[in-house]
Amino acid sequence: MRKYLVFGLGNPGSEYAHTRHNIGFDIVDAWAQASTSIFSPARYGDRAEVKIKGRTVILIKPSTFMNLSGKAVRYWMEEEKIPLENIIILVDELALPLGTVRLKTKGSDGGHNGLKDIQAVLGRQDYARLRFGIGQHFPKGHQVDFVLGRWQETEMEFVTPGIERAIKLLETYVLAGPQTAMNQYNQ
Secondary structure, X not given: OEEEEEEEOOOOOHHHOOEHHHHHHHHHHHHHHHOOXXXXXXXXXXXXXXXXXXXXXXXXEEOOOHHHHHHHHHHHHHXXXXXXXXXXXXXXXXXXXXXXXXXXOOOOOOOOHHHHHHHHHHOOOOOEEEEEEOOOOOOOOOHHHHHOOEOOHHHHHHHHHHHHHHHHHHHHHHHHOHHHHHHHHOO
16 A cells, blocks of 8 residues: 655644645645544644545644644654655745645755755655745735735635645645646646
8 A cells, every 4th residue: 555645834823723824734634624534633743644546645734833844744754654755745835826736846945944944854855845826915024924824815716726726636646646746737
């Protein structure tokens, strides 16, 4: 049986729930809910499991805060004995239009502190990451407020289908591989 680890990055705590920065949590929550799977508290995060055609996908919401995500990623890779090529990290992305999803199998951290910490801990950049566009609709100097802010009602018409598209992309990744997933879903 093939196993995959999907990390939805975000910050723990109700003050961060459903903020733009926590879109990774929202995606794995939606996937678990659609699969009738439930998150349980575990070391360095909450864990749920989804089964797809003989494959197991372990969903993790790290409890280490975004900027220390590497510790949780390394722990769960070792705990579940899952190789780097079967790991996907879900993050928010300012440089993409709202609701856009884009998968890459390697690359720089792009200024994202969660990815920066993962790369520092693992010492590598060759892991899959799904970036979810949150747009750049904020006044100069207010990036932190925007990223840590909650979605506006008008944004949900892009966010909800984006989350659905992200889940389909992840399922395709697990069943058919990264290249097929990128060909079908990268916008």
